[in-house]
Amino acid sequence: xxxxxxxxxxxxxxxxxxxxxxxxxxxxxxxxxxxxxxxxxxxxxxxxxxxxxxxxxxxxxxxxxxxxxxxxxxxxxxxxxxxxxxxxxxxxxxxxxxxxxxxxxxxxxxxxxxxxxxxxxxxxxxxxxxxxxxxxxxxxxxxxxxxxxxxxxxxxxxxxxxxxxxxxxxxxxxxxxxxxxxxxxxxxxxxxxxxxxxxxxxxxxxxxxxxxxxxxxxxxxxxxxxxxxxxxxxxxxxxxxxxxxxxxxxxxxxxxxxxxxxxxxxxxxxxxxxxxxxxxxxxxxxxxxxxxxxxxxxxxxxxxxxxxxxxxxx
Amino acid sequence: xxxxxxxxxxxxxxxxxxxxxxxxxxxxxxxxxxxxxxxxxxxxxxxxxxxxxxxxxxxxxxxxxxxxxxxxxxxxxxxxxxxxxxxxxxxxxxxxxxxxxxxxxxxxxxxxxxxxxxxxxxxxxxxxxxxxxxxxxxxxxxxxxxxxxxxxxxxxxxxxxxxxxxxxxxxxxxxxxxxxxxxxxxxxxxxxxxxxxxxxxxxxxxxxxxxxxxxxxxxxxxxxxxxxxxxxxxxxxxxxxxxxxxxxxxxxxx
Numbered sequence: 202x203x204x205x206x207x208x209x210x211x212x213x214x215x216x217x218x219x220x221x222x223x224x225x226x227x228x229x230x231x232x233x234x235x236x237x238x239x240x241x242x243x244x245x246x247x248x249x250x251x252x253x254x255x256x257x258x259x260x261x262x263x264x265x266x267x268x269x270x271x272x273x274x275x276x277x278x279x280x281x282x283x284x285x286x287x288x289x290x291x292x293x294x295x296x297x298x299x300x301x302x303x304x305x306x307x308x309x310x311x312x313x314x315x316x317x318x319x320x321x322x323x324x325x326x327x328x329x330x331x332x333x334x335x336x337x338x339x340x341x342x343x344x345x346x347x348x349x350x351x352x353x354x355x356x357x358x359x360x361x362x363x364x365x366x367x368x369x370x371x372x373x374x375x376x377x378x379x380x381x382x383x384x385x386x387x388x389x390x391x392x393x394x395x396x397x398x399x400x401x402x403x404x405x406x407x408x409x410x411x412x413x414x415x416x417x418x419x420x421x422x423x424x425x426x427x428x429x430x431x432x433x434x435x436x437x438x439x440x441x442x443x444x445x446x447x448x449x450x451x452x453x454x455x456x457x458x459x460x461x462x463x464x465x466x467x468x469x470x471x472x473x474x475x476x477x478x479x480x481x482x483x484x485x486x487x488x489x490x491x492x493x494x495x496x497x498x499x500x501x502x503x504x505x506x507x508x509x510x511x512x513x514x515x
Numbered sequence: 516x517x518x519x520x521x522x523x524x525x526x527x528x529x530x531x532x533x534x535x536x537x538x539x540x541x542x543x544x545x546x547x548x549x550x551x552x553x554x555x556x557x558x559x560x561x562x563x564x565x566x567x568x569x570x571x572x573x574x575x576x577x578x579x580x581x582x583x584x585x586x587x588x589x590x591x592x593x594x595x596x597x598x599x600x601x602x603x604x605x606x607x608x609x610x611x612x613x614x615x616x617x618x619x620x621x622x623x624x625x626x627x628x629x630x631x632x633x634x635x636x637x638x639x640x641x642x643x644x645x646x647x648x649x650x651x652x653x654x655x656x657x658x659x660x661x662x663x664x665x666x667x668x669x670x671x672x673x674x675x676x677x678x679x680x681x682x683x684x685x686x687x688x689x690x691x692x693x694x695x696x697x698x699x700x701x702x703x704x705x706x707x708x709x710x711x712x713x714x715x716x717x718x719x720x721x722x723x724x725x726x727x728x729x730x731x732x733x734x735x736x737x738x739x740x741x742x743x744x745x746x747x748x749x750x751x752x753x754x755x756x757x758x759x760x761x762x763x764x765x766x767x768x769x
Contacts, residue, residue: 395619402630412633
């Protein structure tokens, strides 16, 4: 068989007169399975909603009663405080450990690795418990010159390491190990040419780190740090085991008295969800800030996106 | 002040087991344009990086403007310079890289202003005025608020030249400034370099642009395998290369 004849306009019948810029208006392919899947999902959702709203044992009215109760709100504040302090400690420690890890001094670098190995290799719950029992190993804590020198500060471990301090140490020191790896990855992600250029311009090592390397490393550091913060917010619930009245423990104290476990756990979950949502929004704007120069156009903020979608098109 | 800007005496440099520079001796005078030519891996870029101490030399001596690079000599003892002393010396030498290395998180104007503000601590209005003047000179005054990623390679390289000039260097080093560019963008960058040479800037350029070397270069140095093979006036070296390695290389390039 020969090649198919090229259709010639004249031979194939008179061509329809057509505007060159006319848009194609084709009949779309029918996709019945999509409609079916959509319908199935809707039915399932309706079922869940119906069950959640009609099952009296959820006790939504109790949720409403406790959502803004002072005990729960105080617990929420403590959770937020713990998250902020532990993350702050973790980030500072992470930067120090990352710079140590990249140090040309092998002993310093080794120390950092050993720290990460120890604190990443044991469960954070165990570490929290450990700190709360620290008085069993060191009944007194003192600050002074080692190997028998004079002490400047001296006290009982039970007084200095309160449950709150134990919680901050447990969460923060553990977080430091993870943040160290995140910061190190960020620093390594910056092209060596950037350091070369900065050095060639006469910048000193710390100036280069502060003005050139770290701002660019932030683009790599910020997203996982946001992740860690959100994760930390939820991990703080672990310290309920050492009787700190953060969000979860506050709820536990209440349901230990009134036996309304489910509505109180729902109350707690709602607050965790609200807090993580706020953090995610904050993360989006921080990422956008540090993304300058990395892509040709900054991504629009949700507000800008909304505005452009609402704009009436011609 | 001496007329010699750069002086190298039996400079050797090794990376691990590979000796990259095997005793380089050369002299660059003030306002001279020296072009370094040679096959890849011949040590041209390394020599350039040694001149502003981005790499440490293993033996030999290297002077810029009469001062040892990276070291201080007292009697017959050589002392290593501290980081900030090395940085101060580097601030007087401009360098332009093959891959531009513009600071990606800063606009064009910020790139040019950063070092004078941070290193020389000059007042901002003065730095800004000079930066805009330099951008005008490289033909990019209208792109001062763009980020490097929004520019073409040729534009980025011209910004990089402006950034180096902002420190008012007494010597400019060019490390294959046009090798990463599309052919039609090479001309703009070479024009800027030509202008610099005309203004009397002392320049050392590693380049594969034979035409540029012939027109603008005062001296052409042909390097191969870590050593200087041939030195001379560009036109003569290019027309009548004396050494067979130079001949072999030129026959492939020309």
